[in-house]
Amino acid sequence: MKYLKIALVTGAANGIGKAIARRLTTENYTTILVDIDRENGEKMAATLGERALFMECNICDEKSVEALFARIKNEYSRIDVLVNNAGIIRDNMIWRMPAEEFDSVIDINLKGTWLMCKQAAIMMRPLNSGRIINISSRAWLGNRGQSNYAASKAGVIGLTRVLALELGANGIFVNAIAPGLIDTPLTQKLPADVREKLIDAQPTKTMGKPEDIAQAVAFLCDERTQFITGQTLYVDGGKSIGAGL
Template sequence: MAWEVGRGFMKKVAIITGAAKGIGKAIAERMVAENYITILVDVDVENGQQLAKNLGSNAHFYSCNISDEQAVATFFNTIVEKFGTVNALVNNAGIIKDNVIWKMPTEDFDAVIDINLKGTWLMCKNAASIMKNQQNGRIVNIASRAWLGNPGQSNYSASKAGVVGLTRVLALELGKHGVLVNAIAPGLIDTPLTQKLPLEVQEKLIQAQPTKSMGKPEDIANTVAFLCNEKTQFITGQTIYVDGGKSIGAGI
């Protein structure tokens, strides 16, 4: 079931969290291009509303704190009431609060886990109920190559490792119900956050890549579109690295 538009034409509904900027913005743009009714979720109201306006009538913005259980439940009730269903969920929202463990405040650990892991879990929980009932759906969780371990990111790496584990469990639980669940682990991607790094740091990171290049948000968006495509029927529980080969080792 999907939102009915015109005479019997059914459009699918996709939800993207953290959609206002960077990778989330690119995913939203791609899903609109794929003819999804695209629900943009973010706490950045100004940029989120502007993006929805720019993307046209297929895009709708909603502000939601994804770490708040009641807020997430209310959000999903609103979406189902208005659009009828949810066909695809892309969990992209995440925050970073880096520090070495002996200097990291506990509240910084909690904040990252709440958004990156708990928020993803809450979104998956609500979407899973809908998708299970309709016996169809796609969930894509944006993890990170950092789940393998990055110094100074004990909170972030732990949260993304949790996302990878969550993805595998949900694939096992939901596979028989026609729901495919996968994760994407981006590496060095050219986003506003990356652009804030000093140029010499950016160049050092680029040279550490086997491809000697930086990825683009569209690289992630293209992978999301592939995983959400109806023709992709036999991939689930996987973590797909979009990192220019960095995860297999540097020095190439």
């Protein structure tokens, strides 16, 4: 049987995850689109042709993640690339934020990413190869109203650095991408004046596209990309540079 390269993308039913799944499919991966949104996930997988398929999984439920990896082991016996992209926001100033909204953001963005990394590590270690790419956010540097989100995305960067140490000897590279302002259904919902202010605060005076994140993912999992691990790649139009005139 011809060897298939298997990539798994979480949160692939919408937004940035769709662009990542599309890009990896064109890079000759068999792409598993994982999401809790079955309707959009199946629709997206169908548009990508026979090398893409949808698998439903709630990434913050350990049993659901274990069942997903048991199925992948059974059907493919391997995973080459894991992209942890699923994430949510529940913004509010800390004095108005219910503790449940801290818990839900940490549960999905950080614990869900950790659970997926754990199973991927178990499957990748005996193969002595693999790439894990965790989607963090430029917001980990700080955004008002995002104490839960920034903490979760800072956690993702810490997790990435530790896994680079733990898995490096097995030839598994683990990196994070920190997107800035990206034009997705999420940011399209912002009031026009807020969107304009955010764009004006960008050094480039533009928003990024989901395809810009997919390009960074393709670079980090390209076999020609070697010796880069534990890093955070900002794809944010320079916003992370901070103050500047």
